[in-house]
Amino acid sequence: MSKDAVYTAQVARPEATGTPADAGDAGYSKDLKHRHVNMIAIGGAIGTGLFLGAGGRLHSAGPALALAYLVCGVFAFFVVRALGELVLYRPSSGSFVSYAREFLGEKGAYVAGWMYFLNWSTTGIADITAIALYTHYWSMFTSIPQWLLALIALAVVLAVNLISVKIFGEMEFWFAIVKVATLVGFMLIGIFLLATQHEVGGSRPGLHVITDHGGLLPHGAMPVVLVMQGVIFAYASLELVGVAAGETSEPEKVVPRAVNSIMWRVGLFYVGSVVLLALLLPGSLYSADQSPFVTVLSKIGVPAAGDVMNLVVLTAAMSSLNSGLYSTGRILRSMAMAGSAPKFTARMNRSQVPYGGILLTCAVCVLGVGLNYLMPSQAFEIVLNVASLGIISTWVIIMICHLVFVRRAKAGLLTRPTFRLPGSPVTEIVTIAFLLSVLGLMWNDPEVGRKTLLLIPAVAVLLVVGWFALRRRGAESADRELADPSKHTK
Numbered sequence: 001m002s003k004d005a006v007y008t009a010q011v012a013r014p015e016a017t018g019t020p021a022d023a024g025d026a027g028y029s030k031d032l033k034h035r036h037v038n039m040i041a042i043g044g045a046i047g048t049g050l051f052l053g054a055g056g057r058l059h060s061a062g063p064a065l066a067l068a069y070l071v072c073g074v075f076a077f078f079v080v081r082a083l084g085e086l087v088l089y090r091p092s093s094g095s096f097v098s099y100a101r102e103f104l105g106e107k108g109a110y111v112a113g114w115m116y117f118l119n120w121s122t123t124g125i126a127d128i129t130a131i132a133l134y135t136h137y138w139s140m141f142t143s144i145p146q147w148l149l150a151l152i153a154l155a156v157v158l159a160v161n162l163i164s165v166k167i168f169g170e171m172e173f174w175f176a177i178v179k180v181a182t183l184v185g186f187m188l189i190g191i192f193l194l195a196t197q198h199e200v201g202g203s204r205p206g207l208h209v210i211t212d213h214g215g216l217l218p219h220g221a222m223p224v225v226l227v228m229q230g231v232i233f234a235y236a237s238l239e240l241v242g243v244a245a246g247e248t249s250e251p252e253k254v255v256p257r258a259v260n261s262i263m264w265r266v267g268l269f270y271v272g273s274v275v276l277l278a279l280l281l282p283g284s285l286y287s288a289d290q291s292p293f294v295t296v297l298s299k300i301g302v303p304a305a306g307d308v309m310n311l312v313v314l315t316a317a318m319s320s321l322n323s324g325l326y327s328t329g330r331i332l333r334s335m336a337m338a339g340s341a342p343k344f345t346a347r348m349n350r351s352q353v354p355y356g357g358i359l360l361t362c363a364v365c366v367l368g369v370g371l372n373y374l375m376p377s378q379a380f381e382i383v384l385n386v387a388s389l390g391i392i393s394t395w396v397i398i399m400i401c402h403l404v405f406v407r408r409a410k411a412g413l414l415t416r417p418t419f420r421l422p423g424s425p426v427t428e429i430v431t432i433a434f435l436l437s438v439l440g441l442m443w444n445d446p447e448v449g450r451k452t453l454l455l456i457p458a459v460a461v462l463l464v465v466g467w468f469a470l471r472r473r474g475a476e477s478a479d480r481e482l483a484d485p486s487k488h489t490k
Contacts, residue, residue, distance in 0.1 A: 032248040034257075036169030039176035040323070041241050041258040046179045046269055047320050048130060049234025051313045054274060055295065056288025057227045062218040063210050063278035066271050068231050073266035076235040078431045079395045081421045082402040083242040084259035088417040089405070091255075093246030094334025095327075096239065096398045101338060103404035104397075110340040110467055112397040113331050118459070119236065119390025120324035121364035126387060127321040128153050128365060134314040137306070147370070154365050157318060161325045161358055164351040165247050168326050175319035182312045183269050186293050190276035193300070201299035205280045213282040226445050228438045229388050229452075234270075236391040237320065238262060239398065243327045256419045321365075325358050332357030340470055385452040389459065392435050399428040399435075 032040075057065050083096060092098040097116070101109035132149035135141045141149065160171055197204045210216065217224065241258050245251040277292050281299065286292045291313055297305030329345075333354040336346035347356040406424045409416045421427055442449030 032165060032169045032244055034248075034250070034254050036173055037241065037244050037248055037254045038258050038261070039173045040169070040244050041238070041262055042176045042180060042265060046176070046183065046265075047234065047237070047316045048127075048313060049230065049236075050183075050270055050273065051179075051293065051309070051316050052130075052291050053230055053234060053288075054277065055286040055290055055292035057230060058274070058277060058283045058286040058292060059288065060219065061223045061227045062214060062216060062283045063275075064216045064221075064224045065227065065231075065283075066274040066278065067216075068224050068227055069234075069270040069274055070267070072228065072231045072235060073263075073270060075431050075434050076232075076238055076395075077263045077266065078421065078427050079398055080238045080241060080259050080262055082428065083239055083398050084255050085417060085420050086398075086402060086405060087242050087245045087255050088252055088419050089414070091245045091248075091251040092334070093243060093330040095242035095246065095331065096394065096401060097331050097334050099401045099405070100397055101334075103401045103408070106338060106340060107467070108397065108401075109335065109338065110470075111463060112394065113335040113340060114463060114466065115390045115393040115397075115459075116331055117328050117361070117390075119387050119394060120328045121361050122387040122390065123236070124154075124321055124324045124361060124365040125367070127317045127324070130317040131314060131321070134310055134317065137310045151366075153318065153321065154362060157321045157325060158358065158362050160322065161329070162349065162351075162353055162355055164353060165326075168322065169244075171322055172319060175315055175322070178312060178315050179319070180269075182293075182309070183273060186297075187273060187276060190273075190280060190296070194276075194279060198300070200280050200296065201285065207279065209279055209282055213284065218283060222444065225441050226449065229385075229442055229445075229449060232435070232438055233388050233391060235266075236387070237323050237327075239394065240323055240327055243330050246330065252417075259419075325361055328361040329354040329356075329358035332360060340467075342470075385449075386455060389439075389452060389455065392439055396432050396435050399432050403428045 054065070057068075061068065086096070086099045090098075090102075094101075097109050097113040100112040104112075128150040129146075131153040132146040135144075135149050136146065161168055192198070193200055194205050197206070203209070241255060241262075245255050248254050277286070277296065280296050285299075286295055291309045294306050294309045297309070332341045332345040333348070333356070335341035336343055336356070341357070342360070345354070345357040345360055347354065349355045402421060403425055405414070406416070406428075408414050439453070442453055
């Protein structure tokens with residue numbers, strides 16, 4: 001019987017073996033509390049995509065950006081709701097990789113895991129690049145090379161991740177508190193400015209700011225379509241809820257609350273703040289080089305607005321890097337236990353942290369430090385577009401897994417939890433079609449999107465080569481064990 005067949009049999013009948021359905025789930029602590037998971041969900045929904053990216057997108061797409069955030073937010077919610085149902089069916093730190101293994105086979109798990117690794121490792125490069133750029137905002141750091149600041153940031157977050165999952169949870173909790181408090185504070189200021197008709201940049205805010213400057217679509221519909229890729233990326237890491245559920249003691253209570261709260265957070269923080277920004281100033285006054293919140297606050301003379309917001313954006317980037325190391329460590333361990341990732345990524349330290357996978361992600365991020373050294377002005381844009389391929393493929397795989405899951409439930413092979421994705425299978429099919437259309441529409445952007453799509457064949461070749469290399473190595477290892485089992489007994 002092949003190794004794949006044995007593993008599949010164990011997944012199908014975990015109770016028969018007395019081991020977890022996913023071998024990668026063994027050995028973890030359950031130290032994440034409800035407040036940790038809840039804030040991880042919030043932190044996943046609020047990041048640099050809003051604090052920094054919204055400025056450039058408002059400039060190019062206009063007020064209709066709020067609709068783009070709303071539409072993408074609805075589909076992001078569908079993805080997380082589908083993942084939440086799978087989590088309640090079987091919590092796993094391997095998350096969607098573990099579900100891909102069960103419902104799509106090991107090849108599906110392999111593609112899901114490595115595309116997610118591509119997403120987070122390149123996002124990690126973007127994060128450390130962003131941290132270095134934000135730190136240069138203060139004159140006391142301008143003399144320090146960008147690559148060195150990136151390396152220091154990576155070292156600090158790595159240390160936090162390796163100590164324990166509880167420390168990771170606490171760090172994410174406070175990162176999220178800072179982000180939420182900042183957004184709430186800005187929205188209160190914006191509502192006050194609207195209610196009192198206080199001048200912003202020499203003119204009064206209100207609906208006329210939109211109508212007098214080209215309406216919802218000042219540059220037409222195509223710019224709104226083109227920013228969809230960036231908007232999807234802004235929602236990346238919402239799926240962290242699924243990974244974190246494997247290290248909480250009560251996933252059946254924690255996950256539904258965290259998932260259900262995502263929708264109103266998206267509506268309030270993303271759509272609400274973009275609507276406010278559009279009502280306060282014309283889109284032409286925002287830019288990709290400055291946080292839109294800083295633009296508004298500086299127009300009304302708030303002292304040190306730039307310093308405060310720069311600190312918040314720095315926090316968001318640190319939070320993203322922290323989450324990326326955490327999630328890829330767990331995903332790679334799940335894959336390594338099934339032979340689809342290097343063996344060392346399955347290793348755990350005394351604090352029950354899978355340090356092997358975390359170090360592999362860090363190694364790729366170190367390459368990013370080199371990229372910062374060679375091309376400091378282009379590093380951020382290059383990796384951001386590669387990461388978008390990873391997150392779209394991950395979300396598509398989650399929805400495909402859910403389709404198979406529902407089909408098996410209808411066949412009586414398993415039982416769906418009461419917490420369900422509504423409208424299945426139509427919801428999954430429409431979500432997959434939307435995500436693939438976003439990918440296809442990137443071709444209309446010759447500067448960035450088209451170059452990103454041209455990377456797909458190269459990524460596919462690397463996946464195929466990696467699959468055969470890993471499976472051959474696994475087979476050779478198994479042969480050695482069979483030839484001399486005495487060497488491997490404890």
